[in-house]
Amino acid sequence: MEVSVLNINGQDTGKKVTLNDSVFGIEPNEHVLWLSVKAYLAAQRQGTAKSKERSEHAGSTRKLIRQKGGGGARRGDINSPVLVGGGRVFGPKPRDYQQKINKKTNVLARKSALSQAAKNGEIIVVEDFALDAPKTKDFVNIVKNLKVEGQKALVVLPEANKNVYLSARNLPKADVIEARNINTYKVLNADKLVMTESALKAIEELLTK
Structure with missing residues (x-):
């Protein structure tokens, strides 16, 4: 051509x-x-997105309620992913795309x-x-x-x-x-x-x- x-x-x-x-x-x-x-x-x-997991949050590690006798499920520390303000489960981490x-x-x-x-x-x-x-x-x-x-x-x-x-x-x-x-x-x-x-x-x- x-x-x-x-x-x-x-x-x-x-x-x-x-x-x-x-x-x-x-x-x-x-x-x-x-x-x-x-x-x-x-x-x-x-590839710089990053969220804090449970172990990376600042907060008390004491148990919120006693383990038995409360009538509900056991509750861990305040950084638990199921609580507001807790860590994120399987959040993004820095990676090369x-x-x-x-x-x-x-x-x-x-x-x-x-x-x-x-x-x-x-x-x-x-x-x-x-x-x-x-x-x-x-x-x-x-x-x-x-x-x-x-x-x-x-x-x-x-x-x-x-x-x-x-x-x-x-x-x-x-x-x-x-x-x-x-x-x-x-x-x-x-x-x-x-x-x-x-x-x-x-x-x-x-x-x-």
């Missing part, structure tokens, strides 16, 4: 790039996409997401660019010129660029990512993928080695 290369003014440069069929032209595997997205979202969870996903599965998931984006015409290739200073107004102009204003745009760069990142940080529907960090969730979550020529080559090298 051939895609025209635009400049940051939204003009056609006359150049075309051919998307690698082994990365952008496979049949998307929906199950693998689901596994990858599930693992990504699980990894975003902090990360899920294991095989490398080959992860690669296939990213290829599937990129292929789906290419099939839907969501990929825009632009010439390599850089901003002289972090300025949101300049980034907004680029978004307008590329006709992705109001859409969730994922801008993929070959390497970290602080000025571009800071310029896009205040825009709720724009995200900037390095080619080596591209993941299934962000590709699927974006309405448009804006890739520089160098980022496109980096992605193809990354997913075909």
